[in-house]
Amino acid sequence: MISPIKWEDNQVVMIDQRKLPWEEKWLTCRNYQDVARCIKELVIRGAPAIGVAAAMGMALGALKINTNNPDIFYERLKKISDFLASQRPTAVNLIWALKRQEKRALSLYGQPVEEVTEALITEARAMLEEDIAINRRIGANGVQLVPNKATILTHCNAGALATGGYGTALGVVRAAIEAGKKVEVLADETRPFLQGARLTAWELNKDRIPVKVITDNMAGHFLKSGLIDLVVVGADRIAANGDVANKIGTYSVAVLAKENRVPFYVAAPLSTIDRSAYSGAEIPIEERTPKEITHIRGRQITPSGVGVLHPAFDITPSKYIKAIITEAGLAQKPFRSGINRLFKKINKIF
Amino acid sequence: MISPIKWEDNQVVMIDQRKLPWEEKWLTCRNYQDVARCIKELVIRGAPAIGVAAAMGMALGALKINTNNPDIFYERLKKISDFLASQRPTAVNLIWALKRQEKRALSLYGQPVEEVTEALITEARAMLEEDIAINRRIGANGVQLVPNKATILTHCNAGALATGGYGTALGVVRAAIEAGKKVEVLADETRPFLQGARLTAWELNKDRIPVKVITDNMAGHFLKSGLIDLVVVGADRIAANGDVANKIGTYSVAVLAKENRVPFYVAAPLSTIDRSAYSGAEIPIEERTPKEITHIRGRQITPSGVGVLHPAFDITPSKYIKAIITEAGLAQKPFRSGINRLFKKINKIF
Numbered sequence: 110m111i112s113p114i115k116w117e118d119n120q121v122v123m124i125d126q127r128k129l130p131w132e133e134k135w136l137t138c139r140n141y142q143d144v145a146r147c148i149k150e151l152v153i154r155g156a157p158a159i160g161v162a163a164a165m166g167m168a169l170g171a172l173k174i175n176t177n178n179p180d181i182f183y184e185r186l187k188k189i190s191d192f193l194a195s196q197r198p199t200a201v202n203l204i205w206a207l208k209r210q211e212k213r214a215l216s217l218y219g220q221p222v223e224e225v226t227e228a229l230i231t232e233a234r235a236m237l238e239e240d241i242a243i244n245r246r247i248g249a250n251g252v253q254l255v256p257n258k259a260t261i262l263t264h265c266n267a268g269a270l271a272t273g274g275y276g277t278a279l280g281v282v283r284a285a286i287e288a289g290k291k292v293e294v295l296a297d298e299t300r301p302f303l304q305g306a307r308l309t310a311w312e313l314n315k316d317r318i319p320v321k322v323i324t325d326n327m328a329g330h331f332l333k334s335g336l337i338d339l340v341v342v343g344a345d346r347i348a349a350n351g352d353v354a355n356k357i358g359t360y361s362v363a364v365l366a367k368e369n370r371v372p373f374y375v376a377a378p379l380s381t382i383d384r385s386a387y388s389g390a391e392i393p394i395e396e397r398t399p400k401e402i403t404h405i406r407g408r409q410i411t412p413s414g415v416g417v418l419h420p421a422f423d424i425t426p427s428k429y430i431k432a433i434i435t436e437a438g439l440a441q442k443p444f445r446s447g448i449n450r451l452f453k454k455i456n457k458i459f
Numbered sequence: 460m461i462s463p464i465k466w467e468d469n470q471v472v473m474i475d476q477r478k479l480p481w482e483e484k485w486l487t488c489r490n491y492q493d494v495a496r497c498i499k500e501l502v503i504r505g506a507p508a509i510g511v512a513a514a515m516g517m518a519l520g521a522l523k524i525n526t527n528n529p530d531i532f533y534e535r536l537k538k539i540s541d542f543l544a545s546q547r548p549t550a551v552n553l554i555w556a557l558k559r560q561e562k563r564a565l566s567l568y569g570q571p572v573e574e575v576t577e578a579l580i581t582e583a584r585a586m587l588e589e590d591i592a593i594n595r596r597i598g599a600n601g602v603q604l605v606p607n608k609a610t611i612l613t614h615c616n617a618g619a620l621a622t623g624g625y626g627t628a629l630g631v632v633r634a635a636i637e638a639g640k641k642v643e644v645l646a647d648e649t650r651p652f653l654q655g656a657r658l659t660a661w662e663l664n665k666d667r668i669p670v671k672v673i674t675d676n677m678a679g680h681f682l683k684s685g686l687i688d689l690v691v692v693g694a695d696r697i698a699a700n701g702d703v704a705n706k707i708g709t710y711s712v713a714v715l716a717k718e719n720r721v722p723f724y725v726a727a728p729l730s731t732i733d734r735s736a737y738s739g740a741e742i743p744i745e746e747r748t749p750k751e752i753t754h755i756r757g758r759q760i761t762p763s764g765v766g767v768l769h770p771a772f773d774i775t776p777s778k779y780i781k782a783i784i785t786e787a788g789l790a791q792k793p794f795r796s797g798i799n800r801l802f803k804k805i806n807k808i809f
Contacts, residue, residue: 130761307760323752327773329773364718406760410755417671
C-alpha cells in the first residue's frame with residue numbers, strides 16, 4: 110500500500126499526483142515554499158495528506174530559519190505557518206496540522222531553536238504515522254456497514270493517496286477486504302481533475318482490489334439500477350452539524366443515493382471536523398482555474414471564448430448522510446450531538 | 460443557425476460532429492453504407508438528426524440499386540432500411556424515419572423504380588425541412604415556460620446540431636430569445652462524448668447566445684444554489700407513459716431538479732414518442748465502446764487494465780418531468796393520456 114509522502118534526509122518527498130497514473134514520479138521539496146507549491150498545484154491533495162504535508166512543510170521551514178534568536182525564530186515560523194495555510198481554503202486539516210505544529214513549538218518556548226526544530230520534525234513524522242493508524246481505525250469502524258459481496262460507489266479519491274496511507278473511504282474498503290468480505294468498487298471519474306479515474310483506479314488496481322470507472326453522470330443510473338449497495342466518500346471539512354464539504358459532485362451522489370434508498374457514508378478523521386463552523390454555509394468553497402474545465406491532459410475540449418464555472422467543492426447537507434465514520438466511532442443523526450459525543454470519547458481516551 | 464446535414468448533388472453532406480469545436484469539417488456520403496457509418500460513429504447524432512440522416516441514407520441507397528425489377532428493388536430497399544435501423548438502438552427517430560420512407564416507397568408500388576427513388580429523395584428533403592419547422596413549433600410552445608432573465612440548464616446537445624436545425628431543447632432557448640427574453644444557458648459538459656462542452660457550447664456561442672460550461676457533477680450544486688431557473692433537455696425515445704430515454708446523466712439532473720424544486724422539461728417532436736413502449740423499462744439502452752470513457756481526445760485518462768461501465772443513455776421516470784414540450788403542445792401529468800391527446804390533436808390537423 111502506497112504512502113504519498115515521506116520525510117527523507119531532511120527533505121519532503123511526494124509522489125506527483127498530477128502525473129498519475131501515467132507516470133510514477135517523486136518530487137523532492139527542499140524548502141517550505143516547495144511544499145506550499147506542491148499543495149497549491151495538487152502534487153499532493155486530499156485533506157489528511159495536505160495536513161501531513163503542511164506539518165512537514167513547517168518542519169522544513171523551521172530547519173531553514175537561520176537564527177538562534179527565539180523571537181525571530183517564532184516570528185518567522187508563524188509567517189511560514191500562515192503562508193502554508195493560505196495555499197488551499199477548504200480542507201480544514203491544513204489549518205489543523207499547522208495549529209498543532211504551532212502549539213508544539215510554543216510548548217518548547219525557551220528551548221534552543223535546534224531543539225524546537227527537531228521537535229517539529231518528530232511531530233510531523235508522528236502525524237504521518239498517526240494518520241495511517243487513524244485510517245485503520247476508521248476502516249475497522251466502517252467494516253460493519255459493508256455487506257459481503259458489496260458494490261461500493263466512491264467519488265473522488267479518499268484513499269491512501271489522499272492521506273498518510275490506507276485511506277478514509279478506501280480505508281473502509283480495505284478493512285472490509287481484510288475482514289474477508291468480497292467487495293467491488295465503482296469509482297466516479299470525478300471531473301475536472303479526474304481523481305477517481307486516475308488515482309482511485311490506480312491505487313485500488315495496484316492493490317488488486319476490483320475497481321471499475323464510471324463517468325460522474327452514470328452514478329445516478331447505477332444507484333437506481335440496484336447495482337450499488339452503499340456509497341462511501343471522504344471529506345474536506347465537516348461542520349458541527351454534520352454538513353460535509355467534499356469534492357464537487359458529492360452532493361449530487363448523496364441526493365441520488367437517498368432517492369434510491371442506498372446508504373451514503375462519509376469517512377473522515379476527527380481532524381476534518383471543524384466545530385467552529387456551525388453549518389456547511391460557513392465553509393469556504395475553493396474555485397480553481399477555469400483551465401481544469403476547459404482542458405483535459407493539456408488538450409482543449411471547449412470552444413475558445415466560452416466561459417465556465419468551476420467550484421472545486423460542494424456542501425452535502427447532513428440530512429443525506431446515514432453516518433460519518435471516524436476513528437472514534439460513528440456519528441449519526443442528530444449529528445450535532447453525535448459529533449460532540451465522539452470528541453468527548455476521544456478526549457477521554459487520549 | 461447551422462443545419463448539420465444536407466442533400467447535395469445526390470449525395471449526403473454532414474458536418475463531422477466528432478471534430479467540433481476544433482475543426483469544421485464536412486463529410487460527403489456517396490452511398491448508404493457511408494451514411495450508416497456516420498450514424499454509428501457519431502459523425503451525426505441527436506435523435507431527430509439521425510432520423511433525417513437515415514431517410515437520406517435510404518434515398519441514397521435507392522439511387523444505387525441497379526435494377527428495373529420492382530421486386531428486386533423493394534427487396535434491396537428493405538435490406539438497406541434494416542441495415543440503417545441497426546446502427547443505433549435507442550433513438551426511435553431512426554426507425555420512425557425509415558418506416559416513413561418504407562411507407563412512401565410502398566405507396567408507389569408499381570411505378571417505375573426511378574420514380575420511387577425520386578419520391579424517396581423528395582421525402583427525405585421534406586423531412587429535413589419539416590424537422591426544422593417542428594422545432595420552431597416546439598420552441599414557440601416552450602416560450603411560456605421561460606421567465607425573463609432565466610438561467611437554463613441543459614444536458615448533452617439537443618440543439619441545431621442534433622436536429623435538422625434550430626433544435627428541440629435549444630429551440631426553446633432560441634424561441635425565448637426571439638421573444639425578447641434574456642436567457643443564459645449552463646451546459647453540462649456531458650461525459651463521455653462531451654456533447655455539451657463541445658457542441659452545445661459551439662452552436663450557442665456561434666449564435667451569440669450566452670453559454671457557460673460546467674462539469675456534469677456541478678449541476679446539482681447549482682440547482683441547489685438557486686442559480687438555475689429551469690432545466691430543458693431533449694430525448695432519444697419517450698415511452699407511452701412519459702418515461703424518457705436520453706443521454707446518460709439526464710436522470711441525475713432530473714432528480715436533482717426535483718429535489719430543489721426547479722422545473723425539469725423535455726423538448727422533443729412527436730416522432731420521438733414510441734407509443735409501443737409501455738414504459739421506460741422497454742426502451743433498449745445502448746452501450747458504446749469503453750474507449751469513450753478511458754480516453755479523451757485520444758489521450759488515456761484511466762490506468763491500463765482498469766475496466767469501465769459505459770451505458771450511453773438512462774431512463775428518467777416521468778414523475779420527475781414537469782412537462783414534455785412537443786410541436787403539438789405540452790404533455791403533463793398524467794402523461795399517458797396527455798400524450799394520447801397530443802397525437803389525437805395532430806392527427807386532426809394534418
